[in-house]
Amino acid sequence: MTDRSPLERTLLSVDGRGYGGYKKIAGSHRLGAFTLYVDKVQVDPFAPPSLMRLSVPRVEAGLPEQLVDDRLGRIAVGDFLTRAFAEAAHSRNASGDTGPRSPVSIGTPGQQVLERSSVQISPETVEARIAVELPAAGRKALGKKAVRLLTQQLPEIAAAALLHRSLDAQALEDHVRLYRDQEYLRRQLAEHHLVSFVGDGATLARRSGDSDRPLEQGVVAFSSPESLRTRFTLPSGREVSGMGVPAGVTVIVGGGYHGKSTLLRAMERGVYSHIAGDGREWVLTREEAVSIRAEDGRAVTGVDISPFIAGLPSGTDTAAFSTTNASGSTSQAANLVEAVEAGATALLIDEDTSATNFMIRDERMRQLIPAEREPITPFVERVRPLLTERGVSTVLVAGGSGAFFEVADHVIALQDYRLQDVTGHARRIAAEHSSSGTVSATAPNAAPSAGSSGRIFGSSRGRRLSQDALRPDGKTKPARAKGRDTVQFGKELIDLAALAQVVDPAQTEAIAKAMDRIAEAADGTQELSTLVAEIMDQIHQRGLDVLSPHRGHPGHLARPRAHEIHAAVNRYRRVKLAGGADAH
Structure with missing residues (x-):
């Protein structure tokens, strides 16, 4: 593990050089009370942002135990911290000045409270999963600007959003209470x-x-x-x-x-x-x-x-x-x-x-x-x-x-x-x-x-998926969301626009990853409903990270319902059923 000074020196060493030099920062770095994990570095300025995590010990975060002692509480607190992080990131740009857009993103929560991958609360740590656009001029790395972004701005944002002493404690408590009440009432219906x-x-x-x-x-x-x-x-x-x-x-x-x-x-x-x-x-x-x-x-x-x-x-x-x-x-x-x-x-x-x-x-x-x-x-x-x-x-x-x-x-x-x-x-x-x-x-x-x-x-x-139901020839990349309405699965685009109850692009990304997991599990003997139920059970037991094939940052994910995972598979034009049925 390196400390903060080596991270600064590395960033300064790539200043003005090719953008690929940023790959040297992959790994973990101490930033005061926080640890920065750089899981994936974007390959060029026009590629998807780098994936990073900021972690702080639970004792340092200071979250009241009664707010996070059950699953519903952790979902609600994670949602609140995600919103706080997004607001703190939005309030300043890479130079530290107030600006309309930040290179740091944790997703865009809407009016709904969803289980998300963005903030994870474990017995040991509180961790924010973020996407960061590393600064560039053309295809050259701006290492000096990256120093300010990663070693100054990120810790400031994290301190404002992840430490209980920085938050509106009453608003956090009210947020958790409301969510617990809502979920209780829904279960009573x-x-x-x-x-x-x-x-x-x-x-x-x-x-x-x-x-x-x-x-x-x-x-x-x-x-x-x-x-x-x-x-x-x-x-x-x-x-x-x-x-x-x-x-x-x-x-x-x-x-x-x-x-x-x-x-x-x-x-x-x-x-x-x-x-x-x-x-x-x-x-x-x-x-x-x-x-x-x-x-x-x-x-x-x-x-x-x-x-x-x-x-x-x-x-x-x-x-x-x-x-x-x-x-x-x-x-x-x-x-x-x-x-x-x-x-x-x-x-x-x-x-x-x-x-x-x-x-x-x-x-x-x-x-x-x-x-x-x-x-x-x-x-x-x-x-x-x-x-x-x-x-x-x-x-x-x-x-x-x-x-x-x-x-x-x-x-x-x-x-x-x-x-x-x-x-x-x-x-x-x-x-x-x-x-x-x-x-x-x-x-x-x-x-x-x-x-x-x-x-x-x-x-x-129940319809049984064939062993190759979701394994089209030529599919070499993971399925991914393209906005709220579309999943790209191999060369096919699956249109989800008619699914009115998908409310967040992060849900669509989770649906895409769930399809890849179903593709791996389908063996020709299980019904689609069984495969989806197993995925949902894994999410319930282990969280949304289970959908990602990689360790570390899983991407910006929000929990979808089983119905929308079913719907996405059902709308895939090349899906195959055991026994030979298909849409062709």
């Missing part, structure tokens, strides 16, 4: 037979379509209908009240721009906890709730969509359906079936992002196109069996059709962002249409409705 909880006073609207920050002007605070109001007492002693969205089939209705989709989006993001001030701190949804939409053009491999689509004119077997270019209806059917296969307990669906012919078929169309000539059984006819046979609830936004009134357990209406329980009124309307001779939404059609058991949704037939 299933026990109380709820899909989601939306707290009274919540701010659901966002500033704009491309911003996740809360709207600040013209806000209408959420208020639950009395019939659905639920109360919880939390571990901190705090009591919260709000709308409990019951398990079953819930339909959200209302005019355009009155807040239906805003409410559903808040519930989608409620699978994660949020920071104080977000407005959705008490919008909490079961972790297994999955947003479903149509996704024209996606690849589908070996998925049983026969409960929804069967008897295609082409004779295609929809019990093991594959295509490289799914239509709106087939893609939505596949998305739904895959979500259930991945363990979804609730589906969140907006008619605005759905294929109409997948969702409903009205009486006029039934008269024009007889049932025996229509291969699609609409979702309105499957939503109840999905609940009774598989225990999967549905929350649906419907603004243009009342077809789901007849099959809904609850109907809630939004007007000017204010909510009413209109279940009774909706049922009367459904009954009037039924008595007037309108065909019931649950009337059978020609599509197969069940096997010999009488069940529509049999037990899930």
Whole structure:
């Protein structure tokens, strides 16, 4: 191990020389109370930044034991320290002056509190994992500037962000308490037979379509209908009240721009906890709730969509359906079936992002196109069996059709962002249409409705990946994220834009690394669900570092849900199943 002076001398020796000289600083260096580990040095000024870690002994960090004595506490404290580090790094540039951009990055946490690789708290140390852009002029190293960056600025940032005496102690304690309360409430949802909880006073609207920050002007605070109001007492002693969205089939209705989709989006993001001030701190949804939409053009491999689509004119077997270019209806059917296969307990669906012919078929169309000539059984006819046979609830936004009134357990209406329980009124309307001779939404059609058991949704037939399922010819580099929406896997780009519940590029990077781990583990005998479950269990037991094939800095990672790992594998166009099924 070298001390600080040798690091300075090394950096000064490369000043003005080729950028490759920076490779000499790889290793560990003492910086006062901190140890700097340089795990990977960028190869040139235009390459990804160098990966480094700053470590300080726990006793020196001084974090209160009661805040980090459980897993939830360590996640919350790690999130708080990550934000503190990002703020400290942003406040100064490489010369130590205030500036808009820092060469030091620890990721960009958003409104959600996620388990991250950025700050790790062990019994012995607190460690920040960072990316550092080493200074250059053209392709020459600026060693003198690097001395200031690594030996002065980095310790200052670390001292401001990792030492308890430098932090707002009350804000840290509040952050941990809030996260523990949120996670407790989310765990209570299933026990109380709820899909989601939306707290009274919540701010659901966002500033704009491309911003996740809360709207600040013209806000209408959420208020639950009395019939659905639920109360919880939390571990901190705090009591919260709000709308409990019951398990079953819930339909959200209302005019355009009155807040239906805003409410559903808040519930989608409620699978994660949020920071104080977000407005959705008490919008909490079961972790297994999955947003479903149509996704024209996606690849589908070996998925049983026969409960929804069967008897295609082409004779295609929809019990093991594959295509490289799914239509709106087939893609939505596949998305739904895959979500259930991945363990979804609730589906969140907006008619605005759905294929109409997948969702409903009205009486006029039934008269024009007889049932025996229509291969699609609409979702309105499957939503109840999905609940009774598989225990999967549905929350649906419907603004243009009342077809789901007849099959809904609850109907809630939004007007000017204010909510009413209109279940009774909706049922009367459904009954009037039924008595007037309108065909019931649950009337059978020609599509197969069940096997010999009488069940529509049999037990899930898990798909097994072949041994070379994720090992394409010519793949020599690890999978990697390209922003939030894309994973590069070999030469293929996997489009994740339709996955509304991926909220951070660091989650996408973790998904990419998880795919590489699944590729290594697949042997042709295990189902995809088993392989993903094993990855998630390893993350739970050993942290996100388990996803990286290298020791040291694993990259900027945030924990994804199992559902999004499933979804990424399912969208890979060259995936192969045991038995030979593929999307080609």
